[in-house]
């Protein structure tokens with residue numbers, strides 16, 4: 383680990399974030415949304431899930447962790463003056479760089495078109511997470527939208543989360559890559575249950591087939607628990623919403639894909655939860671453990 387990383391780590395360990403008493407009931411639930419393949423619908427899902435959860439009275443912070451290729455702002459239709467870059471380069475605090483979007487959700491943009499953001503050092507990642515931790519007392523749920531694939535940036539956020547949602551579509555390439563993500567999670571000794579969302583299904587049988595396939599191969603070959611969180615239909619309204627830059631749930635609340643995402647939000651809130659949220663402090667500890 384570099385000197386800078388060691389210093390930042392020490393600063394973080396000494397900081398009040400980790401020392402302040404854990405307030406029962408005030409911990410954020412940290413959910414990372416990821417996929418193997420790109421373009422499967424992570425960002426649209428995350429943004430609309432955030433809106434659905436906010437509609438159910440939850441305080442939501444969305445972190446765009448697809449650093450350098452940030453899309454949350456675009457899908458949300460809400461431009462942000464600052465991004466993670468200001469956190470890293472200008473010494474601003476997270477409270478300065480978050481923007482308030484529809485339904486009171488807060489989000490931090492991931493920066494766009496900046497090469498250095500695509501390959502952040504561990505020290506930078508730690509700094510970002512220690513800043514996000516400051517929201518533990520505010521956010522009920524922190525949703526982290528990642529990039530695709532098995533890069534270190536992505537895996538760090540996957541490994542540290544309380545819960546991980548893996549999105550796939552019914553395409554064989556997307557399924558294969560979702561499996562690769564599950565495998566990587568198992569290899570790194572991930573323990574949180576992985577929750578599958580199959581996006582762009584044409585009928586329920588198709589969704590069920592994808593889920594059955596992924597659950598059965600994971601049971602045979604991997605030491606991870608995988609369960610089904612739900613499906614989202616292929617829906618032209620979603621494409622229209624992206625073009626209008628008004629999120630699906632706002633522009634087409636009655637659309638079938640909106641209903642699907644609302645169902646998933648309900649399931650996340652009221653369905654059985656297997657994990658007790660460890661809050662942002664827990665997330666941060668896991669993050670440090672994984673970076674090692």
Ligand SMILES: Nc1ncnc2c1ncn2[C@@H]1O[C@H](COP(=O)(O)OP(=O)(O)O)[C@@H](O)[C@H]1O
Pocket residue numbers: 417419420421422423424425426427453581582614615616617618620621624639
């Ligand atoms: N349920 C869906 N129905 C129709 N098109 C979809 C759906 N989900 C995603 N898309 C299409 O896929 C594109 C990529 O989605 P996005 O959320 O940006 O993916 P990712 O974040 O995984 O790269 C969207 O702009 C839209 O055109």
Ligand SMILES: [Mg+2]
Pocket residue numbers: 424425426448453528529
């Ligand atoms: Mg995306």
